[in-house]
Amino acid sequence: MVKLAVMVSGRIQGGKNYLVDFQAKKPWELLTDRSVPAAASPVLLLNAAQQLNGINAIYFYADYLFRQSGIPADKIPYVTVGTGACECITALTCGMLIDRLGRKVLITGGYTLMSICCILFTLTLSFQDASPVFPYMSMVCVFAFILSFGLGPAGVTNILTTELFTQTARPAAYIVAGSLNWLSFFFIGLVFPFIVIGLQQYCFLVFLAVCSLMAIYIFLFVPETKNKTFVEIQNEFQSRKARTADGAGTTL
Numbered sequence: 380m381v382k383l384a385v386m387v388s389g390r391i392q393g394g395k396n397y398l399v400d401f402q403a404k405k406p407w408e409l410l411t412d413r414s415v416p417a418a419a420s421p422v423l424l425l426n427a428a429q430q431l432n433g434i435n436a437i438y439f440y441a442d443y444l445f446r447q448s449g450i451p452a453d454k455i456p457y458v459t460v461g462t463g464a465c466e467c468i469t470a471l472t473c474g475m476l477i478d479r480l481g482r483k484v485l486i487t488g489g490y491t492l493m494s495i496c497c498i499l500f501t502l503t504l505s506f507q508d509a510s511p512v513f514p515y516m517s518m519v520c521v522f523a524f525i526l527s528f529g530l531g532p533a534g535v536t537n538i539l540t541t542e543l544f545t546q547t548a549r550p551a552a553y554i555v556a557g558s559l560n561w562l563s564f565f566f567i568g569l570v571f572p573f574i575v576i577g578l579q580q581y582c583f584l585v586f587l588a589v590c591s592l593m594a595i596y597i598f599l600f601v602p603e604t605k606n607k608t609f610v611e612i613q614n615e616f617q618s619r620k621a622r623t624a625d626g627a628g629t630t631l
Contacts, residue, residue, distance in 0.1 A: 433586030469529020489531015
């Protein structure tokens, strides 16, 4: 028993020494250190797209968008409350679905539905004078856009930042991803009024491009992380990279 206790103590002590050898990665090492997995690019794109997909354009300028959609001014406060209700619904629903359907299904589906909402919202803005029904269809599109965002990009992006990196690289990943997230947040709030002035009712076509490209990118290049270890996730990245290199070599 004493010998067993000594062996266990030695293993624990060895584990402590082993852990000390691992130093946390610096933010710039995410892009320069080859030992960091190939998850840096997907995480950076996901965090930038989380703000550039149009959701903050709706939050910042909800009253303006609803007025432009033709919704009566006295009903706009109630519609704005509806946007908050959509957030509450998605917060509850995403938590129940994320471990059942998987991360990739939710975030790909979220961006796909947001793309569809951008198309429908553009159509309802373009034909808002054709029928009194169209303003309320615009409102439904906005609600559907928020629901799609909450079920996918809002709920999954930060989880992927955690699951795609090992413990040593995770703090740096959060620093870089968070900084890019806030810069994108500032950028879209700054330029969206000019987008509206330039494109008018077609302003959401910009976000259609972002959402559709992200849906395609995630489907092709981001692995499913549900019930997978770090090693399995990194091996999948490596296999994808190898297939891409083989394809390029075959083409040449």
